[in-house]
Amino acid sequence: MRKFFEVTFSSADLNLIDTVLKEWLRDNAVPDGTPEVELAAAVMINLFREGNNTLASLKLATSKHKGLCDLSYSTASTPPAAERGLRTFPSFEVHVPKRKAA
DSSP states (O other): OHHHHTOOOOHHHHHHHHHHHHHHHHHTTOOTTSHHHHHHHHHHHHHHHTTOOSHHHHHHHHHHOHHHHHHHHHHOSSOHHHHTTOOOOOOOOOOOOOOOOO
């Protein structure tokens, strides 16, 4: 546990985290200057400390992190599936006629 808190970040490490953060913010339509940006950055720093210290491993850990997944859905202005070109179906309502009282 002590090693987790004693991680020293090089400029290359910070650039890697920044790259993944910016990509995640863009892909999830999180607006700059919101508290969600700071939260996402803190999560990614912790993921890096946990050993996800390559671009591929940090991206993978970020994509699987429940908190970041929930955050991305709560802040996205459009459905994430639509942004990735996946087919989405419009919602619809079914109206059931009321029965006449006998």
